[in-house]
Amino acid sequence: MFAVCTEPDWDDTEAIGRSGELPPLSTSTMRYEYASARCNGGEFVSVSFPGSASCTQWNLSVQRNTAPAWVAFADCMRRHGYFFLESGGGTYNCRTIAGSSEWSLHAFGLALDLNPSKNPVGSTNTDQPEAMRSDIKAIVAGNRHVFVWGGDWSGNDKDTMHWQIGATKADFAGGVVDPNLTAEELAESMEREPEIWADNTARLWGAGVEH
Numbered sequence: 001m002f003a004v005c006t007e008p009d010w011d012d013t014e015a016i017g018r019s020g021e022l023p024p025l026s027t028s029t030m031r032y033e034y035a036s037a038r039c040n041g042g043e044f045v046s047v048s049f050p051g052s053a054s055c056t057q058w059n060l061s062v063q064r065n066t067a068p069a070w071v072a073f074a075d076c077m078r079r080h081g082y083f084f085l086e087s088g089g090g091t092y093n094c095r096t097i098a099g100s101s102e103w104s105l106h107a108f109g110l111a112l113d114l115n116p117s118k119n120p121v122g123s124t125n126t127d128q129p130e131a132m133r134s135d136i137k138a139i140v141a142g143n144r145h146v147f148v149w150g151g152d153w154s155g156n157d158k159d160t161m162h163w164q165i166g167a168t169k170a171d172f173a174g175g176v177v178d179p180n181l182t183a184e185e186l187a188e189s190m191e192r193e194p195e196i197w198a199d200n201t202a203r204l205w206g207a208g209v210e211h
């Protein structure tokens with residue numbers, strides 16, 4: 001199967017207003033919602049992300065409920081030809097935010113860093129195609145847009161390598177929808193992830209399917 005990603009014909013604000021979809025939630029809400037996952041490997045499963053050179057597949061740990069959205073995220077990377085180029089970055093890391101005593105969402109398996117050398121913190125520089133970022137932001141769980149991009153934060157918080165989850169477990173119980181994929185295409189992607197496939201078959205839908 002091969003799917004061509006196209007940029008959605010709306011900006012995020014328009015979509016939220018027009019369709020009743022909700023924006024992602026804050027970092028502090030995520031810390032509360034996923035408190036039991038903090039530095040707790042028992043809540044994590046592995047999702048495969050595309051790499052280049054010596055590592056063509058990176059198996060990274062994410063919080064279990066959010067795994068279908070990361071599968072859709074990784075699928076979007078593949079469709080746009082975007083790969084991990086280096087060993088830096090990744091998902092799970094039991095740590096606080098640099099220069100802060102607040103827990104990073106990496107400690108909960110709720111965040112991913114893409115190619116730090118190309119997407120340095122505090123800079124507007126990024127090697128991520130705009131169309132890929134739009135497609136990632138279009139992924140929905142239940143009625144809510146899932147992903148927050150650190151490149152949309154301002155000033156010293158700007159962090160273009162960083163993506164994090166902004167949807168609750170209740171949102172994920174409503175199923176993950178990638179409007180750029182059919183149900184069959186998303187199911188095929190899930191089949192690459194045997195660890196989570198069985199748990200999540202009932203919680204995945206593609207575009208054009210009633211839900």
Ligand SMILES: [Zn+2]
Nearest residue numbers: 111112113162
């Ligand atoms: Zn990060």
